[in-house]
Amino acid sequence: MAYSDKVIDHYENPRNVGSFEKGDQSVGTGMVGAPACGDVMKLQIKVGADGRIEDARFKTYGCGSAIASSSLVTEWVKGKTLDEAATIKNTHIAEELSLPPVKIHCSILAEDAIKAAIDDYRKKHGVEPEAAADRKKVA
Amino acid sequence: MKLPIYLDYSATTPVDPRVAQKMIPYLTEYFGNPASRSHAFGWKAEEAVEEARAHVAALINADPKEIVWTSGATEGNNLAIKGAANFHKTKGKHIITQKTEHKAVLDTCRELERHGFEVTYLDVESNGIVDLRKFEAAIRPDTILVSIMMVNNEIGVIQPVWEIGEICRAKGIVFHCDAVQGGGRIEIDMQKLKADLLTITAHKMYGPKGIGALYVRRKPRVRIEAQIHGGGHERGFRSGTLPTHQIVGFGEAARLAKLEMATDSERVRALRDKLWNAIKDMEEVYVNGDMKRRIPHNLNVSFNFVEGESLIMAVKDIAVSSGSACTSASLEPSYVLRALGRNDELAHSSIRITLGRFTTGEEVTYAADLIRRKVSKLRELSPLWEMYKDGVDLNSVQWAAH
Numbered sequence: 001m002a003y004s005d006k007v008i009d010h011y012e013n014p015r016n017v018g019s020f021e022k023g024d025q026s027v028g029t030g031m032v033g034a035p036a037c038g039d040v041m042k043l044q045i046k047v048g049a050d051g052r053i054e055d056a057r058f059k060t061y062g063c064g065s066a067i068a069s070s071s072l073v074t075e076w077v078k079g080k081t082l083d084e085a086a087t088i089k090n091t092h093i094a095e096e097l098s099l100p101p102v103k104i105h106c107s108i109l110a111e112d113a114i115k116a117a118i119d120d121y122r123k124k125h126g127v128e129p130e131a132a133a134d135r136k137k138v139a
Numbered sequence: 140m141k142l143p144i145y146l147d148y149s150a151t152t153p154v155d156p157r158v159a160q161k162m163i164p165y166l167t168e169y170f171g172n173p174a175s176r177s178h179a180f181g182w183k184a185e186e187a188v189e190e191a192r193a194h195v196a197a198l199i200n201a202d203p204k205e206i207v208w209t210s211g212a213t214e215g216n217n218l219a220i221k222g223a224a225n226f227h228k229t230k231g232k233h234i235i236t237q238k239t240e241h242k243a244v245l246d247t248c249r250e251l252e253r254h255g256f257e258v259t260y261l262d263v264e265s266n267g268i269v270d271l272r273k274f275e276a277a278i279r280p281d282t283i284l285v286s287i288m289m290v291n292n293e294i295g296v297i298q299p300v301w302e303i304g305e306i307c308r309a310k311g312i313v314f315h316c317d318a319v320q321g322g323g324r325i326e327i328d329m330q331k332l333k334a335d336l337l338t339i340t341a342h343k344m345y346g347p348k349g350i351g352a353l354y355v356r357r358k359p360r361v362r363i364e365a366q367i368h369g370g371g372h373e374r375g376f377r378s379g380t381l382p383t384h385q386i387v388g389f390g391e392a393a394r395l396a397k398l399e400m401a402t403d404s405e406r407v408r409a410l411r412d413k414l415w416n417a418i419k420d421m422e423e424v425y426v427n428g429d430m431k432r433r434i435p436h437n438l439n440v441s442f443n444f445v446e447g448e449s450l451i452m453a454v455k456d457i458a459v460s461s462g463s464a465c466t467s468a469s470l471e472p473s474y475v476l477r478a479l480g481r482n483d484e485l486a487h488s489s490i491r492i493t494l495g496r497f498t499t500g501e502e503v504t505y506a507a508d509l510i511r512r513k514v515s516k517l518r519e520l521s522p523l524w525e526m527y528k529d530g531v532d533l534n535s536v537q538w539a540a541h
Contacts, residue, residue: 003452011449011452011453014520019525032539033538034538034539035483035484035487035523035533035538036538038448038472038483038487039446040523040538041522042525059522059525060520060521060522061445061446061520061521061523061524062446062449063446063448063449063452064448064449064452066446066449067520
C-alpha cells in the first residue's frame with residue numbers, strides 16, 4: 001500500500017501523543033474502535049476556562065492511516081470551541097491525508113473519537129450529549 | 140549492508156545468479172520449441188527440458204516421467220485437485236482438506252463444492268498442526284481425495300503428511316500434497332512420502348517465477364483429468380508450449396537445492412534462532428505455530444498491542460509480510476492465525492519473517508534491533524498497551540465495534 005506523504009509524516013512524527021489524567025474535570029476522553037477490527041483510538045481534549053480546546057492528546061492502535069488521522073485531528077481541534085470541533089468531518093480528514101477508499105474507515109473513526117471526547121467532557125459538566133445515545137460507551 | 144533487507148523468502152526468492160546464467164542462452168541462442176521434432180533447434184531445447192526434468196525428479200527422488208511442468212503452484216494445485224476429483228467422481232464426492240491451506244487449494248475446493256462435491260475443512264490444533272485422529276475420523280466411505288499441505292506458508296509448521304500418506308494409501312484414497320514451501324527447503328523423498336500428487340514451484344527455491352511442477356505418481360498409478368487441453372504436451376496432462384528457459388532455470392535451481400539443502404538449512408536455522416533469541420525477551424511476544432515441527436527459515440511472531448500493518452510500515456527497512464490481511468482491503472485478520480485459535484489482538488499483531496540463502500548475520504542483527512525499537516515506539520502510541528500496563532483486562536472491555 002502506498003501512503004501519501006502526509007500520512008507518512010504524521011505516522012513518523014506523530015503530534016500530541018500521550019494521555020491526560022482521565023479524572024481531570026477539564027479533560028474529555030473518547031475511545032472508539034475495537035481490537036477485533038484492528039483499530040482503537042483514544043482522543044483526549046483539554047478545555048480551557050474560555051470554553052476553547054487548549055490541548056489534545058491521542059493514542060492509537062491501528063494502521064498508519066489510523067495513526068495519521070488521529071494525529072491530525074489533535075492538531076485541528078486545538079483552539080476550537082466544542083461546537084466548532086464537532087463540525088470536523090471524516091471527509092475533511094480523508095481529503096487532507098489523501099486516504100484511499102479502503103482507509104476511509106480510519107477517518108470515520110477519528111471523527112467519532114472527537115465526538116466521543118466532546119460528549120465525555122459535556123457529560124462531566126452536566127450537559128446531556130446529543131449523540132451519545134446511539135454510541136456504546138467504552139469502559 | 141544494503142537496505143531494505145529482504146526477509147520475505149516465503150513469498151518468493153531471488154533467482155540464484157548461477158540459475159540466471161544457465162537460463163540466458165535458452166532465451167537467445169537455443170530458443171527452439173522443445174516440441175519441434177524436425178530440426179536441431181527443437182532437439183536442443185528438448186534435451187534441456189529433459190535434463191531439467193531429471194534434476195527436478197532427483198530433488199524429490201522420483202522418476203522423471205512423474206514430473207509434469209505447470210505454470211506454477213496455483214496451476215499445479217488446480218490440476219491435482221480438480222483433475223483427481225473429476226476423474227474419480229463416480230467413486231464418491233467427498234474431499235478432505237484443512238483450514239490453513241493456501242488459497243489455491245481452498246478456493247479450488249470451494250469451486251468443486253459448487254459442482255456438487257462435498258468438502259471437509261479440518262481444524263488444526265493450537266500449534267497449527269492437524270490431529271491425525273481427527274483426520275482419520277473425517278474419512279468417509281465416499282472420500283476420494285485428500286489435500287494437505289507439507290509446510291504452511293504463513294507459520295511454517297510441517298504437517299504429518301507422511302502419516303497421512305500411509306492412511307490414504309491403505310484406504311485407496313488419492314492424496315495430494317501442496318509442498319510448495321517445502322520443496323528445496325526440506326528433504327522430500329517420494330519413495331517414503333506416499334503422496335500420489337505433489338505440487339512444487341521454482342520461485343520458492345531460487346528459480347524463476349512462472350514455472351512449477353506437479354508430481355504424478357506412476358507406481359501405483361494415479362489417474363487425473365487434464366485441465367488445459369491442446370497439443371497434448373506433457374503426455375496429455377498439460378498442453379501448452381514448454382517455456383524452455385524457465386524449465387532450465389527450475390532444473391538448475393533444483394540441482395543446486397539438492398546439493399546445498401543440508402548446509403543451507405542449518406545456516407538459516409541458526410540465523411532464525413539468532414533472530415528469535417534477540418527478540419523473545421520482549422514483553423507480550425508470541426511465536427505462532429509449533430517451533431519444533433517447523434521449517435528452519437520461518438518465524439511468525441505476534442507483538443501484542445501493536446497492529447501488524449503499522450509495524451510493517453515502521454520497519455520498512457526490512458521487507459516482511461503481515462500475517463494480517465489488512466493490506467488487502469479486508470479488516471479480517473489472518474485466517475491461518477484464527478484457525479490456531481489466536482484472539483483478535485494477536486492475530487492482528489503478527490508479522491512473518493522468512494530467511495533464506497542470501498540472508499546474513501549482520502542483516503538479522505539489524506532486523507532484530509529495528510523490530511525492538513519500532514515495537515516499543517508503537518506501544519507508546521497504543522491505547523491497548525496503556526490499558527494492559529494499567530492492569531485493565533481487555534476482554535472485559537465492551538468495545539464499540541465499527
